Amino acid sequence: MATDSGMQVAGPREGLPAPRLRVSVGQYSDRGQKPCNQDFAGYRLPPEPRLSLKGLAFAMADGVSSSDVSQIASETAVTSFLDDYFCTSEAWSVRSAAEKVLAATNAWLYGQNRRGPYRYERDRGYVCTLSALVLKAATAHLVHVGDTRIYRLREAGLEQLTHDHRLWMDHGRSCLSRALGAEALVEIDYQALPLKVGDTFILATDGVYEHIPTGELVACIQSQQADLDNAARCLIREALARGSDDNLSIQIIRVDALPKHPALPLQQEIDRLPLPPLLEPGQSLDGxxxxxxxxxxxxxxxYLAVDDVSGCRLVLKLPSTDLRDEDGYLERLLMEEWIARRVNGGHVVKAAPRSRERNYLYTVAEYVEGQTLAQWLKDHPKPELETVRNLLEQVAKGLYSLHRMEILHQDIRPENLMIDTRGTVKILDFGSARVAGIAEASAMTSRSDRPGTALYMAPEYFLGEVGTIRSDLYSVGVLAYHLLSGRFPYGNQVARTRTAADQRRLVYRSVLDDERAIPVWVDETLRRAVHPNPDRRYQELSEFIHDLRSPNSAYLNKTRPPLIERHPVRFWQGVAAVLAIVVVLLLNQ
Known part of the structure; x- marks a missing residue:
């Protein structure tokens, strides 16, 4: 059994500064009638700030009895999950982090099998089941493969949350249909459930749950709330007394307290540092x-500033004097630097090295000498199609760097894109960004104002929906449209839509006109990129960028759109003029 030796398993305590997630844990494992215990279980209860950013983690694995090395697989699966999960990026969601860790563990176990003597007998190699539970903020995240089970006891009701991956054959025989190490790729079950104070989760191997009736399991746990370790031991003894001939392991986790307010990962820095004064040229702030x-x-x-030690030019960003009392605003300001430190890409503005102690609250970023795309566009009001393609390809590379970290920018527009003196485009300003891992721990992004700038925002934001990669793609599509035409695909109508029906009534205005040499297939590419329904857009940025440069065969046979689509105002003006002439002719008869 693996635990975190530096952690305390505790219930509610007196004198805590603020409500936070707290649990009580009990666990026990026994080899039973077997000569070796092939089960393995453990947990990690980290302190703040990791508690808020990553949560609490519990895991249990069960080896297969036909293998002599399965206990190694079980121990490896649990320890690697508990260790590696907390080493993954804090920007990742629990699901993404857990699935990546388990995929790596599965690959290692499968590799051991392929190099060993049992490459063609998977049930004799490094194979095990695994069920893991991560409690983060007010949500339980479950990842599962195999037939180890997770139950939830809420009030007096016991519910099995996982599905057994077993294939049943004749005469009551069965075998695992899914397990770690069995195949090169493994499918992991995932689900997320809201937490309530008092919820009790039970992780158990088949040596326990196949031999203890539901009523007795519930009664035992409820009667020993003060000592969950003893409850676990009693349940193991009861299973043995009822004839269990397998290894036996059980974990019991009770939720004692939940955070009343969303966790603010940067709150400690906000509380510690005073707000800086407004600055004038020549003044110094922390060097x-x-x-x-x-x-x-x-x-x-x-401000543009110079580091008095290194001589490097940097950008200081200080809080607004009007919004300094808003914790949410201050966190979003600091989050810009937090994101910039975790994203590695040549098309994203970097945070400056943090080489000194700060005495005030502000951010420091690299200085990009150049101009914003908005400024560049004033000097180049009608850029060539090839120039637009080159610009957008760089924007897409910057977004790839963000999306790999599960970060949505949500405010792609000319003012937030810098072009340096060498022509390199860099994305800046992450004040509207949504970080998956932080969003799970905080309601920071569910503020009343919408992210981004209305003309570039995806329609789903105006329905109150959470953005996706396709929302950023929509903004890039609008940017491409604007660079090629100086207009917007739906004018200012998107911001006025409040229902899905409103959005279905939006009419795309063709980017084609009589003054620019733009192929029809490019117009079709843009039409799809900025479709009001995200399911009908490109699914990936790479698809859009590819089609913008290489004609999609589905668009090559498209004809030039009619005048009513290209110039609806001009079309109706023409209709009105014709009708006026007809009226005059009729009056003169």
């Missing part, structure tokens, strides 16, 4: 000497 103001708005004050 950064201000050169000049770059930008000032109701949201922030941005």
């Amino acid at each position: 950064y000497i201000v050169v000049r103001a770059l930008h000032a708005s109701s949201r922030s004050h941005v």
Whole structure:
């Protein structure tokens, strides 16, 4: 059994500064009648801030009795899950992190089997089942493969949450249909469930659950709430007394307290650091000497500064004087630097090295010498199609870097894209970004105002839906449309839609006109990229970028759109003129 030796398993305590997720845990494992215990179980209860960012993790594995090395597989699966899960990026969702860790574990076990003497007898190699539970904020995340089970005891009702991956044959015989190490690729079951105080989760191997009636299991746990370790031991003894001839393992996890407010990962820094004063050229802030103001708005004050040690030019971003009392705003400001430190890409603005202690609350980023795409567009109002393609390919590369970390930018627009002196495009301003791992631990992104800028925002945001990769893709599609035409595909109508029916009535305005040499298939590519229904857009940015450069065969036979689509105002003006002439002719008869 593996635990975190530096952690305490505890219920509610007096004097805690704020409500947070707390649990009580009991566990026990016994080899039973077998010569070797092929079960393995463990848990990690990390302190803050990792508790809020990654949660609490529990795992149980069961080896197959036909294998002499299955106990190694079980121990490896549990310890690698508990160790590696907490080493994954804090930006990742629980599901993504858990699935990547288990995929790596499965690959290692499968590789051991392929190199060993049992490459053609998987039931004799490094094979095991695994069920894991991660409790994060107010949600339980379950990942599962095999026939180890997870139950939930809520009030007096016991519910099996996992499905046994077993294939039943004749005469009551069965075998595992899914297990770690059995195949090169493994399918992992996942589900997320809301938590309530008092919820009790039970992880158990078949040596336990096949021999204890539901009523007795519930009664035992409810009668020994003060000592869950003893409850686990009693249940093991009862299963043995009822004839269990397998290894026996059980974990019992009771939720004692839930956080009343969403966790703020950067709250400690917000509480510790005072807000800086507004700066003037020549003033110094923590060793950064201000050169000049770059930008000032109701949201922030941005300065060009020089590091007095390294001599590097950097960008300081200070909180707005109007919004300094809002914790949510201050967290989003610091989140920009938090994101920039975790994203590695040549088309994303980087955070400056944190080489000194800060005495005030602000952010520091690299200085990109150049101009925003909005400024560039004023000097190049009608860029060539090839130039637009090159710009968008760089934007897409920057978004790939973000999306790999499960981060949505949500505010792609010309003002948030920098072009440096070498022509490299870099994405900046992550104030509207949605980080999957943080969103699970915090309601920071569910604020009343919508992310981004209305003309570039995907229609689903106006229905209150959570964005996806296709939402960022929509913004890139609108950006391409605007660069090629100076217009927007639906004018300003998207921001006025409030229902799905409103969005179905949106009419795409062709990007084609009589002054620009744009192929019809490019127009069809843009039409799909900015479709109001995300399910009818491209599924990946790479598809859109490819079709923007290489004609999609489905679009090659398309004809030029009619005038009513290309210039609806001009069309109806023409209709009105014709009708006016007809009226005049009729009056003169």
